Structures are given as C-alpha cells and as structure tokens.
Amino acid sequence: MTPFSVLAIGFALGLKHATESDHLTAVATLATKQWSLSQIVRQGIAWGLGHSLMLLGIGCLVLALGQAIPAWLAQVLECTVGAMLMVLGADVLRRVFMNLRARIPASIHGHTSTLALPAFVVGMVHGMAGSAALIALSVGAMHSKGQALLYIVTFGIGSIAGMAVLSAAMAGPLRLSAKWLGEGHQVVMAATGAFSCILGTSIVYQIGIAG
Secondary structure (H helix, E strand, O other), rough: HHHHHHHHHHOOOOOOOEEEOHHHHHHHHHHHOOOOOOHHHHHHHHHHHHHHHHHHHHHHHHHOOOOOOOHHHHHHHHHHHHHHHHHHHHHHHHHHHHHHHHHHOOOOOOOOHHHHHHHHHHHHHHHHHHHHHHHHHHHHHHOOHHHHHHHHHHHHHHHHHHHHHHHHHHHHHHHHHHHOOOOOOHHHHHHHHHHHHHHHHHHHHHHHOOO
C-alpha cells in the first residue's frame, strides 16, 4: 500500500468516524450551552483534537511495546463513554429544568475558551475507547509501523475535519430554535439530553452487563 493510499483511506475513515452516534451526541450536548457558529465549530475541533491526540499517544505506546490493548480494558473504556454520555445528558436536563424554573430565555452562557476544554476532554475519552479497534486495524492492514502511525495521524485529521463540519451543521438548528422558539428551545435541549442519557445507558448495558 502506497503512502498516498494510507493517507486517503485514513482521512476518509476519519471523516466517517466523526459521524458515529456517540460522538455526535456528546458534541451535541456540549453545543446546547451556546448557539454561536464559531463557538460550536471550535468545540467540534477541540473534540477532534482531544480524540486524535489520545489515539496517537496510545497508538505509539502500543506499537512501541508490541502489545495489543486487552479486551477487558477495551470494554471498560467503552463503558466509560456510555457513563460519560449519561452525565452529559443529565447536565443538559439539569440546565433545562433550572432555565424553565427561573424562566430564563434561550441565551449564550460561558466563555469560549472554557467551553472548548470540556469538548477536548470528551474527545480524549472517545479516543481512548476507540483506540483498540483502530490500532488493531492499522497494525493488521499496514505493512510497517511507520504506515500504521501515518494511518492513525491521517485518521485523526479526518475526524477533526469531519466533526468541524458536523458541528457547523448543528449550529444552524440550534441558532434557529434559540431565536424563534423561545421556551420551545428548552424542549430541543431536553430531547438532546434525554437521548444522550438513553444512548449512554444502552452502551453501558450492552457492553458492561449484557456483553
């Protein structure tokens, strides 16, 4: 496989990786804290950076040691993602309850720099959980450790680009609902939070209990 093929495949699969339901749900819950296009896109990029740096770090460690991530640890990390989605969803529902109770209109709260940090941490957690499958694929499909690392890097770049685009797409509906729906915007937020809780619970049950 040529270096160009590795770049193309890694970037394309990274773009696709960003569309996974748990990734989109996590970023969507964070996006409910504001509806500014630039802030939401920054959050998507911050998620992608955290995700990619964690993948690269674990990938380098695994390739250097020559040992795969144990299956039990991969399960624990996946359950951690599920628990994180439950916490993020519960936080959105808490904010909706407080806003409705205080009759606070839809508005932007917080500072951009502080809002990007949670997205970066969430991305790191996703990166830890997704590292086992990605590294196994890269090591199995590539002819050398150099190609495997190149694949992981381009995969990460693709996931950053994909989440930036998807975050921009999220900003539109959030801005419109905040501007035109009034308290109805809280319903949109509540639905996002509830879905995050349900998806997180499903992940924990399927991997940690039923699995």
